Amino acid sequence: MGRSPKKITARNIMTLIQFSQNMMQCGWVNKDSYAQLPYFEAEQLKKIRQVLPGKTFYQYCVMSKADRLAVAPQIFGDQHKIAFEQQELCIQTLPLVKLTMTAFVQGEEEIVVGDILTCKLVVEYLMLKPGQRSGYVHSKHYPYLKKDNWFLIITDENF
Numbered sequence: 001m002g003r004s005p006k007k008i009t010a011r012n013i014m015t016l017i018q019f020s021q022n023m024m025q026c027g028w029v030n031k032d033s034y035a036q037l038p039y040f041e042a043e044q045l046k047k048i049r050q051v052l053p054g055k056t057f058y059q060y061c062v063m064s065k066a067d068r069l070a071v072a073p074q075i076f077g078d079q080h081k082i083a084f085e086q087q088e089l090c091i092q093t094l095p096l097v098k099l100t101m102t103a104f105v106q107g108e109e110e111i112v113v114g115d116i117l118t119c120k121l122v123v124e125y126l127m128l129k130p131g132q133r134s135g136y137v138h139s140k141h142y143p144y145l146k147k148d149n150w151f152l153i154i155t156d157e158n159f
Contacts, residue, residue, distance in 0.1 A: 010155040017151055024142050033057035035092050039076060039083035047075045048058070061091050062126060095134055095148050096126040 022031065023043065034040045034048055034057055051074045060068070067089065072080040072087075100122045105115040125134060137146045 010153050037087040044075050063095050097126045
């Protein structure tokens with residue numbers, strides 16, 4: 001009694017995580033990840049797709065400040081200086097990370113069936129200075145403070 005016959009799969013968990021992210025980022029207004037940044041409204045979202053086709057939000061945030069400044073007038077127009085300064089303040093607070101994973105079997109060159117596999121994950125925060133810790137999540141519309149959190153989902157290739 002009280003158990004669901006339906007199994008909870010990785011896809012269900014991913015849906016819950018995405019729902020949580022949409023809630024934090026006000027995804028019901030605009031699901032574009034660039035909308036997290038200040039001064040990015042519908043017009044700017046169209047312009048950035050034209051100016052930087054194929055660039056993801058992460059790639060934009062890890063670009064050098066000079067590169068972002070160079071495209072700011074094309075995205076924001078006349079008010080690009082104010083928008084750029086506010087955008088840079090926001091980017092400095094984002095939890096931009098570099099994830100590195102290595103998998104190996106201790107004492108073996110080759111991995112075969114039956115081996116005990118060791119996976120090593122290294123998460124490096126790109127914007128934190130030594131000694132700093134991650135703070136609260138940035139959100140333009142979410143009314144409460146929220147710490148960032150991580151989920152590790154291990155699944156097969158048929159996810």
